[in-house]
Amino acid sequence: MFRYSNLTVAQKQVVWAWGFLALPILFYVVIRFYPTFGAMVLSFQDWNLLGDKSWTGFDNYAKLFADPVFWKVFGNTFLYLGIGTPVSLVISFFIAYHLDKVRFMHGFLRALYFLPFLTSAVAMAWVWRWFYQPVPIGLFNNFLASAGIPQFPFLNSTTWALPSILAPAVWAGLGFQIIIFMAGLRAIPQSYYEAARIDGVSNWTILWEITLPLLKPTLVFLVVFSSIGFLRIFDHVFNMTTNNPGGPLNSTKPLVLMIYDTAFNSFDMGYAAAQTVVLFLVLLTVSLVQLRIMRDR
Amino acid sequence: MSNLKNLALSATVSATALMAAGSASAVEIEYWQYFFEARVTAMEQLIENFEAANPDITVKMTHFPYADYRTKVAAAVPAGEGPDVVQLFYGWLNDYMDAELIQPLPTDVFPPARIEAEFFPMVGAMERDGAYMALPTAVRSLALFYNERLFEEAGIDGPPETLDELVETAKALTKRDGAGNVTQVGLTTGMTGQDHHWFREVLTRQHGSTPYTDDYQTVTYNDEGGLAALNFYTGLQSEHGVTVTGFMDEAQAAFKAGRAGMHIDGSFRIGALNNTRGLKWGVAELPAGPTGIRSNYSSYWVNAITTKAEGERYEAAVKFMDYITSDEAMQIWLDTVGELPAKPSVGMTEANANDPVFGPFIRGLEYAHTTIFADESAQRGALVDMVQRIELEGQDPAESLATAAAADQAILDAYYNR
Structure with missing residues (x-):
C-alpha cells in the first residue's frame, strides 16, 4: 500500500515536483491541447454552432484549396511576413545600434521608441486609419492637398492598402525589438571591440565580423518572434478596415481575419477550423525552417 | 424592547407573506435581448405591465453587449441554458428553425390568417408550414x-x-x-x-x-x-x-x-x-x-419561444409573446426606442404616419421588402x-x-x- 511517509527523500521530491507540475500540465491540457485537438476534429465536420455536427471528410479542405479567396489571403499573409519581418528588423537594428552609442538623453529616447509598443493596437489602428483618409479629414492627404499634390489612395487601393496597414504594425513592434537588440549589443564583451580597434579595423568590418555574428541568438529570437507576429496579424487590419474587413477586394485580408469572418460572421465552424489547421501548419513550418537555418552549425 | 419585538414579528410575518406570494407565482420565464439602453428601458416597462396583468408570472430579462449577442445565444440555446423567449434577428431564424431550437407559435393564439391581416406584409417571411415561428414588436x-x-x-x-x-x-x-x-x-x-x-x-x-x-x-x-x-x-x-x-x-x-x-x-x-x-x-x-x-x-428583430420552454413555462411564454406583440406594446416601443410598429393599426394612425420623423419610415413599410x-x-x-x-x-x-x-x-x- 502506498504511504507517503514510507517514501525516501528523493521519491518525496519527485512527488512534490510532479504535484507542482500537475497544475500547469492540467492547464495546458484543458486550455490548450484539448481545444487544439477539438479544432482538428472539427475541421472534418460541418457545424453552424446551432445544429448537430456532421462528418464531411476532407470537404472543408477541398473547398479551401479550391477557393480563390483563400489563395489571395494566403499570399497576403506571406506579404505581411515577407515585408514586415525584414523591414522591422533592419529599422530596429539600425536604431538600436545608434541608440546604443548615444549618451545624451539615452533613457528618454529609449522610452520614446518603446512607447508605441505600450499603446493599444486598436487605438493606434484607428488613429492611423484617420491619418490615411482622403480630404477633408485625412492628415496626410490634407497635407498633400494643401501643397497642391494629388491625393494618395492609401487604404482605398488594392496595391497600397497592405503596405499602409503594415506601416503602423511595424512601428508598433519597433520598441520591443529595439530593447531586445540593445540588450544583445550590451552582452557583447567590450574586449573584442578594443582588440579590433587596436588592430585598426574599420567600423564596417567590426559590424560584420563581430557585432552581427555575436548577435545571432538575439536575431534568431527576433526573427521567429516577429515572423509569428506578422503571420498572425489581425487587430491592425481588422480595425483599419472594419467597414469592409480585409478590403478593398480582399487585398489586405490575412488568414486570421478570414478565419474570424468564416467563424463569427458566416458561422461555418468546420470551414473555419480547417483554415485554422492550415495556419497552424504554416506557423509550425516557418518556425522550424527558421530555427534550422539560423541555428549554429 | 416591545418595539423591537414588534419589528421582529412584523418582519417575520412579511417575510412569510413574501415567500407565500413567491410560491404562488411559480412561473418565472427568462427573456434575452442585446443591450441597447432604450430597448432595455422599453422592455422593462413592458415586463412591468405584463406582470401587473399576470401576477402569477415573472419575467427575468438578461441582456448582453451586441457584439457578443449572436455567439452567446448560439452557444446557450442549444445547450438548454438559454432563455424561454429570445430576441433574434430575422436573418438568423432559418438556422434556429432547422436546428429545432425554437417552437412554432400556437395557432389558436396566433392564427396565421389574423397575423397576415394585422401585420405589415414583410412579416410573412416568419411563417413556416402553416404556423408563425416568431413575431416582431418593431420593424425598421x-x-x-x-x-x-x-x-x-x-x-x-x-x-x-x-x-x-x-x-x-x-x-x-x-x-x-x-x-x-x-x-x-x-x-x-x-x-x-x-x-x-x-x-x-x-x-x-x-x-x-x-x-x-x-x-x-x-x-x-x-x-x-x-x-x-x-x-x-x-x-x-x-x-x-x-x-x-x-x-x-x-x-x-x-x-x-x-x-x-x-x-x-x-x-x-x-x-x-x-x-x-x-x-x-x-x-x-x-x-x-x-x-x-x-x-x-x-428588417426586424423577432421574439421567439425556444424549445426550452415546456408546460407552465410554455403557457407563460405564449402569454408574454402575445403581450409584446400587442398594439399597446408597439406604441410603447415606438415612444421609447423609436423603432417602428409592426402593425398598420399602430403605425398608420394619424399621429404616427404623419409624424415628421417617423412618418416617412412608416409610410415606407407599406411597400417594403425584406431580403431573406x-x-x-x-x-x-x-x-x-x-x-x-x-x-x-x-x-x-x-x-x-x-x-x-x-x-x-x-x-x-x-x-x-x-
Whole structure:
C-alpha cells in the first residue's frame, strides 16, 4: 500500500515536483491541447454552432484549396511576413545600434521608441486609419492637398492598402525589438571591440565580423518572434478596415481575419477550423525552417 | 424592547407573506435581448405591465453587449441554458428553425390568417408550414435623411421626390476645394453601409429588375435592369461627381458632421442624430424610380419561444409573446426606442404616419421588402466588391455585375443545398 511517509527523500521530491507540475500540465491540457485537438476534429465536420455536427471528410479542405479567396489571403499573409519581418528588423537594428552609442538623453529616447509598443493596437489602428483618409479629414492627404499634390489612395487601393496597414504594425513592434537588440549589443564583451580597434579595423568590418555574428541568438529570437507576429496579424487590419474587413477586394485580408469572418460572421465552424489547421501548419513550418537555418552549425 | 419585538414579528410575518406570494407565482420565464439602453428601458416597462396583468408570472430579462449577442445565444440555446423567449434577428431564424431550437407559435393564439391581416406584409417571411415561428414588436426601414441647413444654404425647397431630382439636389449640395477634391458630398454612398439594401431591394426594382426570386434562393439582378441600377449607383460618383465612396470614412459620420447633404439610413439612426448639436435634419421617403416605383427595405428583430420552454413555462411564454406583440406594446416601443410598429393599426394612425420623423419610415413599410439572407455579411461583401472592382480596377460594370451575381448565388447555393 502506498504511504507517503514510507517514501525516501528523493521519491518525496519527485512527488512534490510532479504535484507542482500537475497544475500547469492540467492547464495546458484543458486550455490548450484539448481545444487544439477539438479544432482538428472539427475541421472534418460541418457545424453552424446551432445544429448537430456532421462528418464531411476532407470537404472543408477541398473547398479551401479550391477557393480563390483563400489563395489571395494566403499570399497576403506571406506579404505581411515577407515585408514586415525584414523591414522591422533592419529599422530596429539600425536604431538600436545608434541608440546604443548615444549618451545624451539615452533613457528618454529609449522610452520614446518603446512607447508605441505600450499603446493599444486598436487605438493606434484607428488613429492611423484617420491619418490615411482622403480630404477633408485625412492628415496626410490634407497635407498633400494643401501643397497642391494629388491625393494618395492609401487604404482605398488594392496595391497600397497592405503596405499602409503594415506601416503602423511595424512601428508598433519597433520598441520591443529595439530593447531586445540593445540588450544583445550590451552582452557583447567590450574586449573584442578594443582588440579590433587596436588592430585598426574599420567600423564596417567590426559590424560584420563581430557585432552581427555575436548577435545571432538575439536575431534568431527576433526573427521567429516577429515572423509569428506578422503571420498572425489581425487587430491592425481588422480595425483599419472594419467597414469592409480585409478590403478593398480582399487585398489586405490575412488568414486570421478570414478565419474570424468564416467563424463569427458566416458561422461555418468546420470551414473555419480547417483554415485554422492550415495556419497552424504554416506557423509550425516557418518556425522550424527558421530555427534550422539560423541555428549554429 | 416591545418595539423591537414588534419589528421582529412584523418582519417575520412579511417575510412569510413574501415567500407565500413567491410560491404562488411559480412561473418565472427568462427573456434575452442585446443591450441597447432604450430597448432595455422599453422592455422593462413592458415586463412591468405584463406582470401587473399576470401576477402569477415573472419575467427575468438578461441582456448582453451586441457584439457578443449572436455567439452567446448560439452557444446557450442549444445547450438548454438559454432563455424561454429570445430576441433574434430575422436573418438568423432559418438556422434556429432547422436546428429545432425554437417552437412554432400556437395557432389558436396566433392564427396565421389574423397575423397576415394585422401585420405589415414583410412579416410573412416568419411563417413556416402553416404556423408563425416568431413575431416582431418593431420593424425598421430606410429613408432619406437630409441636412436642412445645407438645403437652405443651397436654396433648395425640399427633399427630392425622384431619383432624377436626387441627382440634381445632390449636385447643388456638393462642394469642392481649389484642387477639385470633394469637401462636402451631396449624397453619401458606400455599399458597406445601408446602400447594399438600397441597391438590392430598391434600385433594382426601380430599374425594372428584381433582386431575387420570391423564395430568395435565386439571384435575378444580373439583367438589363440590374445593370441600369448599378450604372445609376456608380454614376453618382463617376458621372455626376456628387459623392465619394467612403467619404469621411463612414457615411453617417459625414452626415453627422454636416459634411453631407443627404444620407440614406435606417430608422435606428434617429436616436444618434437626435443628440447631435448643431445639426438640423429632416427625413423623407426614399426617392421614387424613373417609372414612379417606390420600394424600401425592412428588417426586424423577432421574439421567439425556444424549445426550452415546456408546460407552465410554455403557457407563460405564449402569454408574454402575445403581450409584446400587442398594439399597446408597439406604441410603447415606438415612444421609447423609436423603432417602428409592426402593425398598420399602430403605425398608420394619424399621429404616427404623419409624424415628421417617423412618418416617412412608416409610410415606407407599406411597400417594403425584406431580403431573406443566407449570410448577410457575405452577401453584402459581394456587392461591396462589385462596386470596388469598377471603381478601383476599372472593370466593365456588366462584367462586375455578373461576377457579383455569381458570388451571391454561390453563397445561396452553399446554404440551401447542404
